[in-house]
Amino acid sequence: MKTPKAFKIISLVIVSGLLISGFSSCNSKSAKKESPQISEKTIEKEVKEYIYPLPSTFEVTNMLNEIEASYIVGISNDPDKASTYFTEKSKAINLGIYTADLAYATTYNQKSDIQNYFKASETLVRELDLTGAFSEDLPDQIEANMDNKEKLVQIVSDMFQNAYAFLNKQGRTEVSYLVLTGTVYEALYLTTHISENTFQNPKLIETILFQKEPLLKLGEMLEEYKDSEMLKETYEDLAKVNAIYALEEGTTSMTKEQIEKLTETITQIRDKNVK
Known part of the structure; x- marks a missing residue:
């Protein structure tokens, strides 16, 4: 079975190939005007903008499945609430949340929930x-x-990639970042709520730590938009999460206080966005 990471690499190769092919089809006059170095920079820019920039949510949900964490019915966002979100921001964040819930249900072969979360996403x-x-x-x-x-994993993974690429091609970068944010919020929320004894489970701590770098990268991506009306609050919320991870910088473990604070913080942020 190909892993979600493999899908990401395959997508990168395909997009790179398509872009290179597109440049090759230019007439010779255009080719003479543009140096190979410029072409490579352009391709790199296109790939950066259109390829899903974070680990797939499946990498997190698979880690939960591999440590035999039980599937918790009702832990995900209520799919019936999809029609109650009215602002572009709330719709985008909750699309990310529902796609993470869809990945969670898919990982655990929960057919009824797969259908419900797909409909909510739709x-x-x-x-x-x-x-x-x-x-x-x-x-x-x-x-x-x-x-x-x-x-099914491949289909859902492609959904993540296609939505991200489509939004960026439309110039709707802020919306694409909100979808990404909803996805990582929900992945961390699921991880911190899958057990009542998170701190006593080293594998769960490992799964929480796995999400540190993607959250940090997302924070860096949002930096450019930290003063925008649509992303300002999201940037500030994400900074709170990253600040908790940074309390034990340079270690491979987390304290009980960190776990409790992280759980409390992501719950508050997530609840604010799904209400």
């Missing part, structure tokens, strides 16, 4: 005018592969 995809990012038969693909976990 509602927000329409509301955000993202239908052009997906093939018309996507619902049929989900339904047809309900018993094929490997294929």
